[in-house]
Amino acid sequence: MRSRLLSGVWRALFGWVSRFSSDIGIDLGTANTLVHVRGRGIVLREPSVVAIDNETDRVLAVGEDAKRMVGRTPARISAIRPLRDGVIADFDITEAMLRHFVGKVHNRRFLAHPRVAVGVPAGVTEVERRAVEDAARQAGAWQAEIIDEPMAAAIGAGLPVAEAIGNMIVDIGGGTTEIAVISLGGICTQRSMRIASEEMDEAISTYIRRDFNLVVGESTAEEIKIAIGSAFPLPEELTMEVRGKDLISGLPRRITISSGEIREACAEPIAAIVELIKETLDATAPELAADIMNRGIVLAGGGALLRGLDQLVSAETDIPVYVAEDPMTCVVLGAARYLEQLDGVLSSQ
Ligand SMILES: Nc1ncnc2c1ncn2[C@@H]1O[C@H](COP(=O)(O)OP(=O)(O)OP(=O)(O)O)[C@@H](O)[C@H]1O
Ligand SMILES: [Mg+2]
Numbered sequence: 001m002r003s004r005l006l007s008g009v010w011r012a013l014f015g016w017v018s019r020f021s022s023d024i025g026i027d028l029g030t031a032n033t034l035v036h037v038r039g040r041g042i043v044l045r046e047p048s049v050v051a052i053d054n055e056t057d058r059v060l061a062v063g064e065d066a067k068r069m070v071g072r073t074p075a076r077i078s079a080i081r082p083l084r085d086g087v088i089a090d091f092d093i094t095e096a097m098l099r100h101f102v103g104k105v106h107n108r109r110f111l112a113h114p115r116v117a118v119g120v121p122a123g124v125t126e127v128e129r130r131a132v133e134d135a136a137r138q139a140g141a142w143q144a145e146i147i148d149e150p151m152a153a154a155i156g157a158g159l160p161v162a163e164a165i166g167n168m169i170v171d172i173g174g175g176t177t178e179i180a181v182i183s184l185g186g187i188c189t190q191r192s193m194r195i196a197s198e199e200m201d202e203a204i205s206t207y208i209r210r211d212f213n214l215v216v217g218e219s220t221a222e223e224i225k226i227a228i229g230s231a232f233p234l235p236e237e238l239t240m241e242v243r244g245k246d247l248i249s250g251l252p253r254r255i256t257i258s259s260g261e262i263r264e265a266c267a268e269p270i271a272a273i274v275e276l277i278k279e280t281l282d283a284t285a286p287e288l289a290a291d292i293m294n295r296g297i298v299l300a301g302g303g304a305l306l307r308g309l310d311q312l313v314s315a316e317t318d319i320p321v322y323v324a325e326d327p328m329t330c331v332v333l334g335a336a337r338y339l340e341q342l343d344g345v346l347s348s349q
Contacts, residue, residue: 173302
């Protein structure tokens with residue numbers, strides 16, 4: 001009786017507090033940061049880039065505005081990607097970026113203390129985890145929850161993570177590829193590596209420099225990958241005109257490049273991703289592996305959008321492969337749903 005009364009009081013109190021607070025889910029990615037606010041959906045989707053004045057250390061621009069400066073900055077400004085290697089490479093700048101993004105979406109009403117859930121790569125150390133938590137608190141979070149990215153991606157992709165079924169999620173981001181087999185709400189097998197979609201951009205610019213004596217910047221290489229990149233032969237191969245700088249004369253020059261050539265250029269990072277999937281399957285318990293064979297592998301993250309990657313992984317593993325609906329939003333949706341589930345747990349106690 002007393003505990004029922006107490007739980008009623010707790011629920012009422014919790015309902016009251018949550019009316020003044022807002023839940024914020026964040027995907028702090030190496031390439032993009034996404035923010036989801038409960039009741040409003042995804043409210044922010046910007047590149048994880050910060051422009052800094054080297055002389056004064058002042059933040060000049062964040063997100064989209066800062067990305068436009070990459071490769072175009074004068075000497076005293078640098079456009080920094082604070083999460084470049086999948087984890088926080090620069091804590092202060094990450095915090096400044098997080099504060100800017102949270103401030104942009106969160107109106108500071110009286111008592112408006114956001115609860116924040118941030119996805120971090122499953123392989124990060126305790127110190128790195130705490131650094132993200134601190135960054136979220138410094139950015140104004142009242143309560144900061146850290147959630148493993150592959151778990152968030154699986155929840156966001158709509159996989160039944162709480163059931164006694166093996167689910168395999170492959171999240172191919174900008175800087176990291178993370179693979180997990182999830183069952184009964186926990187990660188059973190997990191692998192990650194720092195080879196993902198950005199590695200393909202580098203492979204493309206190396207290929208063009210070597211085979212065409214043409215220098216192209218980071219963002220041009222990414223544009224080529226998105227426009228004509230593929231992992232599997234296309235029914236109709238594509239071509240694209242590319243502008244760059246001649247390696248010898250230093251003058252602007254243009255070439256036409258085909259999807260077959262870009263596939264060849266990206267072969268190594270793509271093979272590494274397929275290999276990691278096979279390795280994860282190999283390390284998975286037989287019952288869970290059988291579930292995955294029946295239910296298929298789900299691809300998430302921006303890298304999952306590469307044409308024919310699903311076909312290639314399926315051909316190499318003999319398992320059906322599906323690309324999540326809107327793969328770049330899985331982690332942020334999963335983080336948001338995780339906070340909602342916390343309420344479910346609290347109010348059912
Ligand atoms: N249509 C596309 N085809 C191929 N690659 C794409 C496409 N769209 C986006 N990408 C790539 O996806 C990557 C970004 O994906 P995502 O936003 O999931 O990464 P992230 O979450 O920021 O990174 P990480 O998870 O490694 O921290 C970029 O490298 C981008 O070039
Ligand atoms: Mg990601």
